[in-house]
Amino acid sequence: MPLAHSILMMIKNDGVLSEILISREIIQQRVRELGAQITISFRGKKLCICPLLDGGMVFAADLMREIDLPLTLLPIKASIYAGTQSSGVITLAWGIPDEIKGQQILIVDDILDTGRTLETLRRLLLEAGALSVTTCVLLRKEYAKDLPADFIGFEIPDQFVVGYGLDLDGLYRNFPYIGVLKSPAKA
Ligand code: IMP
Numbered sequence: 353m354p355l356a357h358s359i360l361m362m363i364k365n366d367g368v369l370s371e372i373l374i375s376r377e378i379i380q381q382r383v384r385e386l387g388a389q390i391t392i393s394f395r396g397k398k399l400c401i402c403p404l405l406d407g408g409m410v411f412a413a414d415l416m417r418e419i420d421l422p423l424t425l426l427p428i429k430a431s432i433y434a435g436t437q438s439s440g441v442i443t444l445a446w447g448i449p450d451e452i453k454g455q456q457i458l459i460v461d462d463i464l465d466t467g468r469t470l471e472t473l474r475r476l477l478l479e480a481g482a483l484s485v486t487t488c489v490l491l492r493k494e495y496a497k498d499l500p501a502d503f504i505g506f507e508i509p510d511q512f513v514v515g516y517g518l519d520l521d522g523l524y525r526n527f528p529y530i531g532v533l534k535s536p537a538k539a
């Protein structure tokens with residue numbers, strides 16, 4: 353079984369990745385640590401997890417199982433179109449669910465890049481009546497190092513990465529590790 357598994361991983365990688373940046377085991381270990389930190393931060397409280405679809409769903413699915421609190425789940429599907437304007441425009445496929453009112457929200461996303469998605473959503477959720485909004489991202493790129501998130505899994509170099517929820521044109525989200533795409537990379 354381990355041999356079959358590693359052969360399968362090689363096939364999946366073929367022609368796509370130049371390297372595996374963060375292995376499955378290291379991700380699992382860090383997700384456990386983040387879950388423990390979040391559990392401690394919210395001890396005695398209820399938490400509502402808002403995974404940002406599609407990129408944040410793999411991370412959120414693992415993270416929520418490492419959080420030992422009463423929690424509910426309200427996925428949000430957000431896409432951002434930066435266009436030529438620096439502010440960008442966020443589109444929410446089904447808006448902000450009414451149930452967020454009065455709740456302590458934890459937004460879970462894959463990566464902090466320009467930070468527009470998280471910042472816009474934080475504001476929208478507070479305006480819609482959330483009691484508090486906390487953010488958790490698996491990755492933060494080097495050039496985003498001054499952008500805030502409450503919980504961060506890994507700081508990574510400014511490379512285009514895929515896997516563990518992150519995609520290129522919808523592909524590679526199923527890789528169980530984070531890998532760097534062979535150039536030319538596309539954001
Ligand atoms: P931003 O922080 O608002 O710019 O949005 C971050 C979003 O851009 C993420 O949720 C990803 O969908 C996408 N993104 C940014 N960098 C990468 C990358 O290296 N690989 C895959 N998706 C990325």
Ligand code: MG
Nearest residue numbers: 407518519520
């Ligand atoms: Mg994406």
